[in-house]
Amino acid sequence: MAARRPRPCLVCGALTRNASRCDTHQQQWQQQQDRTRGSAHQRGYTQQWRTTAARAVARHRTERGDWCPGWRVPAHASSDLTADHIVPKAAGGTDDPENIQVLCRSCNSRKHAQST
Ligand SMILES: [Zn+2]
Ligand SMILES: [Zn+2]
Structure with missing residues (x-):
């Protein structure tokens, strides 16, 4: 069985036995x-x-x-559901279940678009 061949680092091109980056750039990437x-x-x-x-x-x-x-539209079937705050966190809303509303992704983004 052949040993794993060194590959060039994605950032600087130096040969390394790491998955995709040399030690230096692997570390930088991790910090990022x-x-x-x-x-x-x-x-x-x-x-x-x-x-x-x-x-x-x-x-x-x-x-x-x-x-x-539904948000400003009639209720409808959707499997792409997301949860969102009724009162935004920025306005003092909490993560309590009473402050959480479940909407589909498109209603949720429409709501965000209109409330800003
Ligand atoms: Zn590198
Ligand atoms: Zn919806």
């Missing part, structure tokens, strides 16, 4: 990934919110099925 996660955290989209949102969607599905209540 950490920063991206950090900014998502600052925007309020924490792991906790994702869990809460997923749970809200799951509960909605159990109770009403793949059904969007």
Whole structure:
């Protein structure tokens, strides 16, 4: 069995036995990934919110099925459901179930487009 052949780093082209980057650039890339996660955290989209949102969607599905209540449109069938805050976090809304609304992705983006 042949040993794994070195590959050129995606950034500088130096040969490396890493998956896609030399040690230096692998490290830089990792730090960049950490920063991206950090900014998502600052925007309020924490792991906790994702869990809460997923749970809200799951509960909605159990109770009403793949059904969007509609935002300024009649309720309609949709399997692409997302959870969103009724009162935005920026306006003091919480992650409580009472402040969470389940809408399909297109209603949700329409709502966001009109509320800004
Ligand atoms: Zn490199
Ligand atoms: Zn909808």
